[in-house]
Amino acid sequence: MIRVVVADDQQLIRAGFRALLDAEPDIDVVGEASTGVDAVARVRDLRPDVVLMDIRMPDGDGLWATEQITADATLVGTRIVVVTTFELDEYVGQAIAAGASGFLVKDTEPVELIRSVRIAAAGDALLSPSVTRRLLERIAGRLHASVPSRLIEVLTDREREVMVLVAEGLSNDEIGARLFLSPLTAKTHVSRILAKLGARDRVQLVVLAYESGLVSPGFTD
Structure with a gap:
């Protein structure tokens, strides 16, 4: 069973993701969070396989929460999938560097959301979906040659x-x-x-x- 936490400040989004994922026989949404601080606390308490993480949340945004979770050695088995939009989330590049394992847009097709959760849970990064390829291409130009x-x-x-x-x-x-x-x-x-x-x-x-x-x-x- 793939255990998922949904972190988003919009209750309707959380409810929609939960309803869709809970309908799958191999996926269980074990918790929800509406702020970054709450997301970190829920993940540390529940230790899910996958976190669907919104970037823009109050009280510690998704970028901060991603950094906190990926820096915690006890949560190495938890994969974070950032839920984003191309136009608004200028911090996506930082989320990648912080350890996010993939990206989805909020209006993604239901089958793609389910597939992405399974890919992340298997330990693979979400590089195959075309949406992620376009996102990486978009932010690639912002990355500087900082690694020797x-x-x-x-x-x-x-x-x-x-x-x-x-x-x-x-x-x-x-x-x-x-x-x-x-x-x-x-x-x-x-x-x-x-x-x-x-x-x-x-x-x-x-x-x-x-x-x-x-x-x-x-x-x-």
């Missing part, structure tokens, strides 16, 4: 190839097909890259790929 390129030098040539494809939003299956590797081998490469760079998940690999200059803005669909 020598950080990437610890990677082998093959690992750099894989990291570039991760930054394009490809799944392990897609990476394997592109590089003529099995999906398991592709997954092994991704795991080694995460370990070498000390990254939390694939979203942070995307950030590092841009900040190190390994790739430049411009995803292709």
Whole structure:
């Protein structure tokens, strides 16, 4: 059972997400929060698998709450999916750097919301949905080359190839097909890259790929 906490200051949004997710046999909404402070407290108390986190909340916004949760070593198994809009949330890049594992827009299709919760719970970052690719492309131009390129030098040539494809939003299956590797081998490469760079998940690999200059803005669909 995938345990979810919904954090949003709009009761109607919380109720809608709860009704949709609770209807799934493998998903259980175990708690709700209307402020950032409440979200952190609920997550620490309930230890859910996934948090649907609104950025704009009172009393500690979603960005602050994301930072608090991802910095807590006891909550390493909790994945945060930020619920956002392209036009309004200028702090999305900071949320990625803080450890958010994916993004949704509030008017996303119900099937995409359910799928995204399952992807996050499985430990994967939400890089495949086209909405997230566009979002990452949008914020990529705001990232500065602040990570020394020598950080990437610890990677082998093959690992750099894989990291570039991760930054394009490809799944392990897609990476394997592109590089003529099995999906398991592709997954092994991704795991080694995460370990070498000390990254939390694939979203942070995307950030590092841009900040190190390994790739430049411009995803292709």
